[in-house]
Structures are given as C-alpha cells and as structure tokens.
Amino acid sequence: MALLEVRDLTVVFQRKGEEPFRAVDGVSFDVEPGQTVGLVGESGCGKSVTSLAIMGLLPKRGAKITGTVRYDGTDLLKLSDKEMRDRRGRDLGMVFQDPLSSLNPVVPIGLQVTEVLERHRGMPRKEAMIEAKDLLDKVGIPDPNRRLKEYPHQLSGGMRQRALIAIALACRPKLLIADEPTTALDVTIQAQILSLMKELVQDLGTALVMITHDLGVVAGLCDEVNVLYGGKVVEKAMRHKLFAEPRHPYTHGLLASIPRLDAAPGEKLTPIKGSVADNIPWSQGCAFAPRCPNALDVCVQVTPAEEDQLGRLLRCHNPVVPGTPAAEEVPV
C-alpha cells in the first residue's frame, strides 16, 4: 500500500462576492515509502496549494477542500484539527521556500529545533538540545553548539535552509514535503542542499514530495514526476521515461526551454509562449490549448481525459510524437 494516496484532491478558494477559484482540480498521485515524487509546474499551477492541503495548512475559511489524502490508510482531510496537529511535524515534515522568512527572527535556532522534539517526542529541553546539536551536525552545519544559540539573521541562507531541513526531519517523519526548497538560494548552494536532501532521505528512508518548477531538480532527485498545469496533472511518468520521451506538449515545452550548455553561441532559448494568466478553466476544453503548439479544434471544445498509456498518464488530445527532440536527462 502506498504511504500517501492523494485522490481527486480539489481546492476551491471562495471569497465573498468573487468567482470561486479552482486552484487544484482533481489531482491524484501516490507516494510509496521511501520514494521521491516530483510535482512540477510553473507559478500558479497549484503545486504549493496541493502541498498545503496535504499538510492541512490552508486557511479554514475560504478554502474548500474535497477528495481524499490517505496517509498510511487514514484520510488526513477527515482528521480533527487536534489530530492533524499531532501528525504534523511527527509523521509529515515540510520545508518551505524562503529560509529567512520561514524561521522566527526572535527565537534562537536551538529552540526552534527543540520545540518540535519536545512536542512530539516528549523530550525534556536538555535532552532535546543534545539531539538538536546532532541534527544540526547531520545537516552539515559547522560548530552546531554555537549555532544553537544564534538567531536566524546570524546564519547564511544555505545554513538557514539546512536548519529548516533539520527541523522538518527532527522527528523522522515518513514523509517530507519540500516546497521549492532551493528557489531562494544561490546556484552553488542549491546543489549542496539538493544533494543533502537526497542523502538524508535515503539514509532515513523518508518519502519525499518535491515541489519545484525546476526540471533540473527533478532530474537529479525524483523517481516519479507529476507535471501540473492549471491545477490538473497533465502528465505523470517515471523520471527517465518523462525526460526521454515527453508526450504532453507542456512537458515538452518545459524541457525544450531549458538552456543547454552545448547550444551554439547566440542560439535563442525556446520559451512556452504566453503565460498562465492566459489560460481558460478546464471546464471548456484544455486549459493549455491557448499556449499549445499542437492545439487542434477539439482541444478548445472537449476537456481531455486522463489516459493510461503504457504506465504513463497523459491528459492530451494531440500528444507530441515520440522522438521529437527536447532535452537530455541532466544529473545533478
């Protein structure tokens, strides 16, 4: 049985006097124990909202969540606030995008690590401090004893993200959700943080849901990849399959837009034209149709259904023909 089973997850934001907005529209995916699954897409495709819905961190008012999120057999969406609070940080950990704003500026790093140990593992403060030192050590923060007493503004960006990873993994959760954990970091630090996460996840046997817009991150990390567009999964496949043979025009476009080291000097990048704001909702045809090079008449009339094509899920009327060149798998 899968560790996490997301079925038909739908999140609708409803504000008084405004049209309801479907941020996530029937997303389904599985995460096996120890597996790393990617959720990929550009800004506004619903990947962050999906992760917040799984964690139960969306505002109670204004967000309507339907579907099921089964963790180890229990539907997290049906749990009470208190039950969910008991699970967050213990069974599910999360790492966020901006490490500076994600740490409390007026509380020392040490306490921000120990409070989660005290809460879920019932450790007394002293014991938790020793454990916190080990944790900081494990995520590669030098001189952890000093760092425990310091405040977030005294740490570098990379170190802050390491501290947040230590916090998220402090209680050895079986599932870690990372929401663009490297976006706010320098490129060199990005690579370090990614390899750290990869290593820790392997050591601890933690399953990882990696949310990113960066296919480079996916290439280095994920076993399976879900490509999201307009709140729906448009293509789902194992990583090597997806990179070798992207079938959805959106996936293909994303891969084609990656700048390549071996490109001839002066060669133009290949962007996906338009932006997410141009899309129309899924209720009337394919949301990607206005930006799609392969669009047919049927695309703006009939919403494409999800089809299983030899272990790959695809939501497209006119997929890219296999063999059309895009990008190669680039390991990190």
Next chain:
Amino acid sequence: MLRYTIRRLVQLVGVVLVLSLLLFAWLRLLPGGPVSALLGERATPESREALTKQLGLDQPIFIQYFKFLGRAATGDFGVSTGVQPGDSALDIFLQRFPATVELSFFAILIAIAVGVPLGYLSAKRRGSWFDNLSVVGSLIGVAVPVFFLAYVLKDVASSALGLPSSGRQDAIDATRVTGFFTLDGVITGEWDATFNALEHLILPAIALATIPFAVIFRITRAAVLDVLDEDFVRTAESKGLTAPVIRRRHVLRNAMLPVVTTIGLQTGALLSGAVLTEKVFSFAGVGEALAIGFERRDYPVLLLLIIMATIVYVVVNLLVDLSYALIDPRIRTR
C-alpha cells in the same frame, strides 16, 4: 548600550534647561498672575505692589530666571502661591507624584491587560462579529472625551457599584511609608488600607485607561494580523506545535515590538488625561495640582511639575528603547 543610555540622559539635561527657560517665559505671558489670583480684583495698588515685590516679580525676567536656576541647583524650587500656599513646590511634587504614578500605573495596567488579549483575539477572528464589536468599542474609547467618561463613572458607576467617587483614601489611620497608598498597606500589613486605596483608584484608573486601551488594542490587532501572515507562523504550524506555544512564542513575541513602543508613548500621554481625571475625582495627584496651579497662576509649582513630567516622559521612552534590545535579537546582536 551603556554609552547610548548616558548619551540620552545628557540630551535630557539639555531638554530640561531649554524647557525651563521657555516655560518660565510662557507662564509669565499668561494674562493675570499670582498677585491678582491671591489678592483678588479689588486689592489696592499698594498691596499689589508690596506682594509683587515680595514674590520677586518686579525684577527683570532674566534675573528672575537666573535666580530660579541658582536656587534650583540647591534643591529649592520656590514656594507655592496657589495650590497649597506656603508649602514648598518640591514638597507638593513629592506628595502628589506617587498618587499620579499609582493612578497611571493602574490605568496602563488595565489598558494592557484588556487591550493586548482583545487585540490578539480580534486579529485571530478578523472580520467576525467579535472583531467588529471590539473595533467599534475601541473607537468609542478614543472618541468619548475623558472628562465626560470620568463624570459618568463618578456619578453613575460609583453609586451603582458602591465605590467611592473622590479622594485617594478615606480618612482612616493608615501608616505612610512610600507615599504609594496601595503599596504602604502591603508593606505595613494594613490590608484594609490597601483595599480602601484600591477602591478609590479603580474608577479614575478606568477613566484614564480608555484612550491607551483603545490605542494599544488597535496596534496589537494590526501587529498580530501582520505576524499571522508571516512564513514562520506557517512553519510553526507545520511542526504541529500546540496553539498556546504558537501564540506566545511565535506570534505575540514578534507582534510585541510596535505594542511596546505604543505603551511607552501612551504612558507619557497619560499625564494629560490625568489632569482631567484627577480634577473630576478630586484625586490629589500631579494632574490636579496642575489644574489648580493654572487657575491660581502658581508659577513655582507649575514650573516644577511640568519639568518633572517631561523627565518622566523621556525616561519612560528611554526604557522602551532599551527594552527593544531585550525583545528583538536583531537589535541586540548587530
């Protein structure tokens, strides 16, 4: 930190010197004067002249000022001509200052004790009827004039609740130690004296607390709303921490900085409210002395009390600035 404190205190000396000069001149520019106030309108020119001479008011103003400075350096701030004629201004200050401190302390205590929790709850339930009611209530708190509310409390609430409506304490035989009546009873063990003083304090303190309460409430609400949107609160939630820990450690500790600033400013502003409140409740504090002092043109008392009020204001705000460092490590470890 120490250098900073010393610099601020040195600045204070300059402020006090300039203020004393300005006050000295301003008070003498007021129409009338102690002579008319003391002798009335029908006094003979001879007696007026004699009193003017006796008070030293016949000399040029800068000579009066330097004489005042010279005496002030030895601790002599002159003799009251109107508030308590014959008493030294310093004695009047020492007598009345504890009363006002006591009143202001309880007023600001009430304002914080009600304003901060209410502001937090309002922000947490933004847009609910509770929030709307609190916001409207705080607007009323600011809008209703202090003296009006003071009279309402004095005339309506005091009889309804059976609380005394004037003075600091009934004429009971209480031992005086510090001049703070509520504290004296605690020190000497005369609990009934403390209780009696508290009964006298409660209504004026409520009247005085309304404006600081409203301001503290609004600032807390705004600050908490800001902090609730911060990423680190979401991180705290993602760790599954209990609601009280998130509230105390993650939300309130970050929201306190602007609130503390406001409390400092409001403590200073309390004095202007105290003038009205103390007058209405015949509460023998600095505010009441200022009110009487202005009516009777009591130059020495006015001068001393206003300068002391300034010093208190500056020192309170210095303490507030110093407390920032305690709350915010980004200031401390810069």
